Amino acid sequence: MKFEPAPLEDWMRLYYFAVDDDIGSSGVEDYSLAELRALLGIGNDELDAVVFRDSTSFGGEEVRTAIAARWGTGDPDKVMVTHGGSEAIYLVLSTLLEPSDAIVVTEPTYHTHTSIARSMGCDLRVWPLRPENGFRPDLDDLRAVVDGAKAVVVNFPHNPTGASLTPAQRDEFVAICAEAGAYLVWDQAFREMVIEGEPLTDPVHDYDKAISIGTLSKGYGLPGLRVGWAIGPEDVLRGTLDLRDRMTLHLSPLVELLATRVARHADLLVGPRMEQARRNLGLLRQWAADHPDLIDLPEPMGSASTFPQLLGHTDTTGFCHDLAREHRTLLVPGSCFGDPTRVRLGYGGPTASFTRGLDTLALAGEKARVQN
Known part of the structure; x- marks a missing residue:
C-alpha cells in the first residue's frame, strides 16, 4: 500500500527535537530510566x-x-x-x-x-x-x-x-x-x-x-x-x-x-503527571481569559491537549513555523488535523516550560495581530 502524507508526523520530525519549549505535543512530561526505576523499585x-x-x-x-x-x-x-x-x-x-x-x-x-x-x-x-x-x-x-x-x-x-x-x-x-x-x-x-x-x-x-x-x-x-x-x-x-x-x-x-x-x-506514573497537567490547564484557562483577542479556547474533558482557534488566522501554519524557527517553541498547526484556523495546544509538559511557551505565544500572537 502507498499511504497519503502524514502532516503531523512531518511536523514533529521537523521541530520536535529543534525547540526549547513544547506546547504542541499531546502527552505528558517524559520519565527518565532513573525515575522509573526509583518509582517502581527496579x-x-x-x-x-x-x-x-x-x-x-x-x-x-x-x-x-x-x-x-x-x-x-x-x-x-x-x-x-x-x-x-x-x-x-x-x-x-x-x-x-x-x-x-x-x-x-x-x-x-x-x-x-x-x-x-x-x-x-x-x-x-x-x-x-x-x-x-x-x-x-x-x-x-x-x-x-x-x-x-x-x-x-x-x-x-x-x-x-x-x-x-x-x-x-x-x-x-x-x-x-x-x-x-x-x-x-x-x-x-x-x-x-x-x-x-x-x-x-x-x-x-x-x-x-x-x-x-x-x-x-x-x-x-x-x-x-x-x-x-x-x-x-x-x-x-x-x-x-x-x-x-x-x-x-x-x-x-x-x-x-x-x-x-x-x-x-x-497509578504511580500517571497520577503525578495528570496532577501537573491539571495545574497547567488552570494556567492555560487564565492565560486564555487574559488574551481574548488571541485565542478561542474550547474546554477539554481529557487528554493533555486542546484544539483552540487562533483568532485572525485563516491558516496557522506559517505562524507555527515562525514560532518554532524564531522562538524555539513547538505548536502544531491545525492543518495537521484538517482545520488550518486552529492549533493543537498541549498542556502536559513541565510547568516552567509550558509557562514560557504561553508567554512566547502571547508575544508572537500580538506581533502578528498588529502586523495584520
Missing part, C-alpha cells in the same frame, strides 16, 4: 537477569497478564503487545478491513485512524466533532452514518480536541455499535487522562466485537519505550500475525520487563 539484579532471547509473537505471558489485569478483562490470551499503539492500530485495521468496507471515523482525527483504511480503498464515513459544540460528540451524528459499517474507530478522550463522552453517552455509543454489528476499535491512548471524574469503561468489558488499543506513550510519559497493545477477540489477534511476522516479530525482553512493572503500578 533493582540492578532484575535488569542483570534479563536474557536477550526472542519473545513470543503476542508478547511474554508475564507482560500480557499484567496488561490484561490493568486494562483488559483479565484474560492474557486476548492481549497482544506491540511496538507502541501505532503498530497495534496498523495491525488491527489492516487485518479487519477489506477494500470497499465502510468505516466510521471522527473528524478531526489522528491520521492513522483514517489513512490505513483510505489506502486500502475503504469507504470512510465521517462522524463530525463540531467546534460549535466544543467538539463534544453527538450520537445522532453517529447514527446517521453507522448502518452497514464494518468498524467504528474512535479515541476518547480525543486527540487533538480533548473532547470525550460522558459515562451515559459511552454506554449508548457501545449500544449503537452493537446494534449495527460493527467492530469497535477503541483507541484508549488517553484513557486515564481525564480532567474530572473517572476514566470511561473500556468496551472490551461489555462488547464482544470491541478491540482496545493502548499505549504507554501518552499518560505514562514513556513514549521512547515504544510499548502498546491490542486487547480483543482472539481470532482478530491471530489474524494480525501474517503482518507481524513480516514486521517487528516481538518486543525486547528488557522492554517487556519495564512494561510489566509499569502495568502493575500504573
Whole structure:
C-alpha cells in the first residue's frame, strides 16, 4: 500500500527535537530510566537477569497478564503487545478491513485512524466533532452514518480536541455499535487522562466485537519505550500475525520487563503527571481569559491537549513555523488535523516550560495581530 502524507508526523520530525519549549505535543512530561526505576523499585539484579532471547509473537505471558489485569478483562490470551499503539492500530485495521468496507471515523482525527483504511480503498464515513459544540460528540451524528459499517474507530478522550463522552453517552455509543454489528476499535491512548471524574469503561468489558488499543506513550510519559497493545477477540489477534511476522516479530525482553512493572503500578506514573497537567490547564484557562483577542479556547474533558482557534488566522501554519524557527517553541498547526484556523495546544509538559511557551505565544500572537 502507498499511504497519503502524514502532516503531523512531518511536523514533529521537523521541530520536535529543534525547540526549547513544547506546547504542541499531546502527552505528558517524559520519565527518565532513573525515575522509573526509583518509582517502581527496579533493582540492578532484575535488569542483570534479563536474557536477550526472542519473545513470543503476542508478547511474554508475564507482560500480557499484567496488561490484561490493568486494562483488559483479565484474560492474557486476548492481549497482544506491540511496538507502541501505532503498530497495534496498523495491525488491527489492516487485518479487519477489506477494500470497499465502510468505516466510521471522527473528524478531526489522528491520521492513522483514517489513512490505513483510505489506502486500502475503504469507504470512510465521517462522524463530525463540531467546534460549535466544543467538539463534544453527538450520537445522532453517529447514527446517521453507522448502518452497514464494518468498524467504528474512535479515541476518547480525543486527540487533538480533548473532547470525550460522558459515562451515559459511552454506554449508548457501545449500544449503537452493537446494534449495527460493527467492530469497535477503541483507541484508549488517553484513557486515564481525564480532567474530572473517572476514566470511561473500556468496551472490551461489555462488547464482544470491541478491540482496545493502548499505549504507554501518552499518560505514562514513556513514549521512547515504544510499548502498546491490542486487547480483543482472539481470532482478530491471530489474524494480525501474517503482518507481524513480516514486521517487528516481538518486543525486547528488557522492554517487556519495564512494561510489566509499569502495568502493575500504573497509578504511580500517571497520577503525578495528570496532577501537573491539571495545574497547567488552570494556567492555560487564565492565560486564555487574559488574551481574548488571541485565542478561542474550547474546554477539554481529557487528554493533555486542546484544539483552540487562533483568532485572525485563516491558516496557522506559517505562524507555527515562525514560532518554532524564531522562538524555539513547538505548536502544531491545525492543518495537521484538517482545520488550518486552529492549533493543537498541549498542556502536559513541565510547568516552567509550558509557562514560557504561553508567554512566547502571547508575544508572537500580538506581533502578528498588529502586523495584520
